[in-house]
Amino acid sequence: MAATVPPPPSEPTRDASAEVAPVAARPAMAEPVASRPAAAAPIATQPVIAKPLARERSADHRVTAWRWWNRWIYWLYERRLLAQVKGGMVPQHLGIIMDGNRRFARALGLDPKAGHDYGAGKARDVLRWCLDLGIRHVTLWGFSTENKGRSLEEVAHLHRIFAAQAREFLSDRELHAHRVRVRVIGDIDDFPADAQAALREMEAGTAHYDALHLHVALGYGGREEIVWAVRTALQERAARGEDLATAAAGLDANDITAHLYTAGVPDPDFVVRTSGEVRSSGFLLWQSAYAEFYFCDAYWPEFRRIDFLRAIRSFQQRNRRFGR
Secondary structure, three states, rough: OOOOOOOOOOOOOOOOOOOOOOOOOOOOOOOOOOOOOOOOOOOOOOHHHHHHHHHHHHOOOOOOHHHHHHHHHHHHHHHHHHHHOOOOOOOOOEEEEEHHHHHHHHHHHHHHHHHHHHHHHHHHHHHHHHHHHHHOEEEEEEOOOOOOOOOOOHHHHHHHHHHHHHHHOOOHHHHHHHOOOOEEOOOOOOOHHHHHHHHHHHHHHOOOOOEEEEEEEEEEOOHHHHHHHHHHHHHHHHOOOHHHHHHHHHHOHHHEEEEEEEEOOOOOOOOEOOOOOOOOOOOOOOOOOOEEEEEOOOOOHOOOOOOOHHHHHHHOOOOOOOOO
């Protein structure tokens, strides 16, 4: 074990009092009381003030000690989880349903749009965790076709976030150094021109990378993707001169797979959803037929590396039989 212990990570966002018992601090030392002149009248108020101050200082010491102890416990636990996970198989393609931004904001008394701001930064953290484990394909679902029906103000705010994130990604030296390729899957034709341009520039600027493939699902719906794939496959057959009956008779699962947004990408073998919701909501509906699912109670902005590693550990403990 190294002689110098690295500093603990930043304090986790969730209270872990259920896992770690608080550490009692030493009682605060009583403050010295100045000697009183013999002729002076008794000062009855001094002890009344001193005792509450001493109790407050003692409570502050206990809280500080508990927080530091909590941080160290989490840091050690995270190291242990990482060692366990790195020794096992990781998903070839990880899908993440980033859910819970608005509920996170409401729980803190904030405007729901602030939840989206916090969630945008979390996506970058998770991408780095995937790089650390060597996961080659990641799909992040950030905006569904149903989300387009939210208030105009919220949708406009999300469009601005997507444009800003695309520009930040394109200028991120670390992600360029790791050769991360980014593709947008979904229908963004109704996005503002500025957002569309930023997203297309991000795709073009990373098109030559191949170390990690990041797919960002925006304006995405699983049913809409399947409809688009079937329609496109039939149109191609019609262009070759086939009538509808012949084209429909010759259509098979491989034809549909070849025309999905994710054509050429391995199907996801693991899907994680945050916020405690237990459903897929149509995420990669065709591709996730044999995927393993993991549902985490944390809202997306408070999703920690510990939560991520626990999910990967769960995947490693499963026996995938593919119906056989």
